[in-house]
Amino acid sequence: MVLYVNNISFEGCCAPYTKNGVRVTPIAQNPSDNEIQTAISCANNSCPIGSGLNGSAFYLGQDLVVKKYSRNQGAKREISVLDKMYDKGISIPNIQQGKYAFSLPNDETYLVSTKISGTNPNPYRNRYNEQNLSRLMKVISDFDLPIQNQNANPDGYFPYSVAMHYDLHAGNINMTQDDAGIFDLEFLQFEDLSDRLQHQTQGRYDCDCNFSDIPGLIGNLRSFEYRALVPYMLKISRQEADELFKNYIQEKAEYHYTQGSFYKAECEKTLDSNPHLSKLTGELARKELAHASMLAKADKDVVKSEKIKIQMAHFIYVQSQFERTVKSKFNMEQIIEYTNNACRYFDEMLANSSCEDERIYYQDCVDLMKNWRGVISWMNWQSKEPSFDMFNRSKKPVDELTDEEFHEIQNRYKEHKQNHELFNAKQLPYKLPVIYDFD
Numbered sequence: 001m002v003l004y005v006n007n008i009s010f011e012g013c014c015a016p017y018t019k020n021g022v023r024v025t026p027i028a029q030n031p032s033d034n035e036i037q038t039a040i041s042c043a044n045n046s047c048p049i050g051s052g053l054n055g056s057a058f059y060l061g062q063d064l065v066v067k068k069y070s071r072n073q074g075a076k077r078e079i080s081v082l083d084k085m086y087d088k089g090i091s092i093p094n095i096q097q098g099k100y101a102f103s104l105p106n107d108e109t110y111l112v113s114t115k116i117s118g119t120n121p122n123p124y125r126n127r128y129n130e131q132n133l134s135r136l137m138k139v140i141s142d143f144d145l146p147i148q149n150q151n152a153n154p155d156g157y158f159p160y161s162v163a164m165h166y167d168l169h170a171g172n173i174n175m176t177q178d179d180a181g182i183f184d185l186e187f188l189q190f191e192d193l194s195d196r197l198q199h200q201t202q203g204r205y206d207c208d209c210n211f212s213d214i215p216g217l218i219g220n221l222r223s224f225e226y227r228a229l230v231p232y233m234l235k236i237s238r239q240e241a242d243e244l245f246k247n248y249i250q251e252k253a254e255y256h257y258t259q260g261s262f263y264k265a266e267c268e269k270t271l272d273s274n275p276h277l278s279k280l281t282g283e284l285a286r287k288e289l290a291h292a293s294m295l296a297k298a299d300k301d302v303v304k305s306e307k308i309k310i311q312m313a314h315f316i317y318v319q320s321q322f323e324r325t326v327k328s329k330f331n332m333e334q335i336i337e338y339t340n341n342a343c344r345y346f347d348e349m350l351a352n353s354s355c356e357d358e359r360i361y362y363q364d365c366v367d368l369m370k371n372w373r374g375v376i377s378w379m380n381w382q383s384k385e386p387s388f389d390m391f392n393r394s395k396k397p398v399d400e401l402t403d404e405e406f407h408e409i410q411n412r413y414k415e416h417k418q419n420h421e422l423f424n425a426k427q428l429p430y431k432l433p434v435i436y437d438f439d
Helices: 033-045 072-087 130-143 194-201 220-233 238-269 275-296 300-319 332-351 356-372 375-383 403-426
Strands: 017-019 022-026 055-060 064-069 098-103 109-114 147-149 160-164 173-175 180-182 189-192
Touching (some): 033 064, 033 109, 064 072, 072 098, 072 109, 130 180, 220 238, 238 300, 275 300, 275 356, 300 332, 300 356, 300 375, 332 356, 332 375, 375 403
Antiparallel strands (some): 017 022, 022 098, 055 064, 064 109, 098 109, 160 189
């Protein structure tokens, strides 16, 4: 199914309104006064099921959760995302759906949404198994199906978007023994895929750790891999990790098959109306289906390749300024060495490819590394001791800068200084464990 993105106002099932001093934002449901009072009572008289930077969550009956916010900025962002998802018609089973939100006269803000059953993945208390892993992969696969931009230029390069979670760590996943789902969509963004894919075809590379196995496309699966899967695998024995990864590879083959089937259908649908788009989606279909085939019959080289790519994505994220916690550590020399080894390995595998699926698969690996080898220059930049002059591109003397120019340079300098300090705080002098090591 193709989901259409429209340029419409985000008003849920009806427009926001104020009643008795309470500002109500209906999303999928317009709450009654009694439902609002019940949610308030629950949030103020129950034990939280979880707490985070922006607030605490509480069970509300059997199927719902109420979140009481401690920060209004986080409240606005999350409520807006869930409102947009409803307005765009995105309703995926086992992904959190907004019901309604409201703010009291004292500015306390609450959100009521669907409950995702279970607890976070944990190698000691809530392990992945064949059933819950399969279910989670189905949810992510549905999440990653491209959304057609209905109002995009019909002659545009690639009129599709993807709903990117951008915070898909284990803390935002719940699992039972046979089910799994995703929640906490505060940082979700609808990302246009056109520019990234066009840049890729033009040889303009970007060190984005969210790139999928098909360079130029981004997806939630990669985010899950480097945020949730790698840390989990590093906490269990090598034998357990290998068994888990074996099952994961088969589920990932199904993921690529689903994506490939989508692009194949789009290719056929646009064959007469948009030959350019039909050709492009046809190429993407061949790539996705080739990856599906290689993973379905994965030999030791494919398993090794998948581990290398996932480890690389994890490295890129941890060293970046987007990972703000100093608890995440890395070793710069280890990442440089690993990146160079990965580039050499994939070049060799492509040179030795013997069939079309292999050539497609390893060419994509090579092209992905053309993007990701940029992590070396990225780290070199972050490691530089910042100075005001680094950002004074005009090279004017300070007393000749306008106030606007001065403040812009100063803000860039301060931002880089913070990132430089964070970069140094996360560095360790020794190598860290990896899910695949070239040694």
